[in-house]
Amino acid sequence: MTNYLPAYLTERDGSLWLTEDEHDNLKVSYRIKEIVFKEKSSFQEVMILDSYHFGRMLALDGIVQTTAIDGHIYNEMISHVPMAVHPNPKKVLIIGGGDCGVAKEVCKYEQVEQVDMVEIDELVVKACREHLPEVSGRLSDKRVHFIFDDGVKFAQSKKSEYDLIIVDSSDPIGPAQALFEKSFYESLHTALKEDGVMVCQSQSPIFHVDVMKQTRNRISELFDETKMYTAVVPTYPGGFWSFTIGAKQSIQPNASKVSGKETKYVNEQIVESCFALPQFLVKTLES
């Protein structure tokens, strides 16, 4: 079997280990029980691995994207917070989000009539629906339309159509790079209705300060109101993650909207408190 393993999977001391190779100066290795799914798409190598520490995990080209243990934190935070910010979101666009977790969360709101989910890699959706139910919930909701296409191109083709757009991208390298460009945010602005709201993950406030600031600046140049919030995401480097909201009209988060939703992380208090930014972040954003 060893012959067929990619470089980031190694056998040591009788165990299989996945070692993330994205950082030159920090290596995280996960002990793996089993390779549950492994297939190469035209875009990347898609794997579902069963790990000892985090349970099942989705890895793309050997980089962990989400896990059974903590995937809900990220997915709930990027979904319920903007749902509490928009006055009445009915038509939602998700760009990326192949693990289906964001769509699953958005579907917890009855008023949502349609969710267009544009994911470039169909294989990610297939793998997660079948083998990562902790994150995907085996999503099968009639309101969700799967569109396997380039999210940038798709957004460019839309005008005043969506109440809410959620950009659930991977890191700004490779295929996801275009999802951090100013022209992309411009097309989101156009694709939103006049009271529309967008949200994206804007990387780590500690380790990716430049990307975070650039994202916020680009969004605030286009949108009437920009708001940043944070959450803990244990499997992401540094554990601390930022999200940026752009709104075409002024907004007032209504935390009570998440009340009664079946969630593991988000509740009213979390929605109210997530906009409190640490002092270094307040200063970074002012400078």
Place this chain on the structure above:
Amino acid sequence: MTNYLPAYLTERDGSLWLTEDEHDNLKVSYRIKEIVFKEKSSFQEVMILDSYHFGRMLALDGIVQTTAIDGHIYNEMISHVPMAVHPNPKKVLIIGGGDCGVAKEVCKYEQVEQVDMVEIDELVVKACREHLPEVSGRLSDKRVHFIFDDGVKFAQSKKSEYDLIIVDSSDPIGPAQALFEKSFYESLHTALKEDGVMVCQSQSPIFHVDVMKQTRNRISELFDETKMYTAVVPTYPGGFWSFTIGAKQSIQPNASKVSGKETKYVNEQIVESCFALPQFLVKTLES
């Protein structure tokens, strides 16, 4: 040189790496620029390492305890939050806290008259004051009395003496295990004045649920009011950390007390929001 390296330090690809060995199923390796300080005390091997990702770090027996990049988050959160909770803390006891970061934070309050810092390992204090100024601030404040002794024994000898006790322990294995015992919390209760407040780190809400719950239960059996709060600590496993406050009288956090203090993480909004617990934690604590 290789001959003199402990097992957790290895040379690979021309670089020195520190690999934490505390988890069987997750390995984190830091690329090291330089070993700044390395000496064995009667308790442990004390090292200050200069790393590429986190800057200078304190490692005890090869386990990273605090770093130049993020040490302030933990130290500010375990200090300023209880300072905002106690009505007027003048005499403070710190148990552990050898990196001097907690004492540094407490000394930012003028009303504090005396800080007794009881650390079992003098070598940790020496190493951090000299070689980890980002965390220790090279602490030299006349109000701080260093006592190099067993914190458990020290606390047992005190009665109604302190306004605030901060337990800055390492994980509940080895020397720090006694700092998680019920009898220890009992002696803290006795050592506090009648309106006294104690705080301790209570481990990860994701990976150490049992220790966290046990800590909370033990404290709430003794103290009139128990309050839990959380923070992100990037270098700790899972990034997400819990702290537990025990108060002998009912408390009302006054966030405005941290206003104007020179901090990197804590501000009024963070003190107000840190008590908001994620839904799974609310449920875990109810069960």
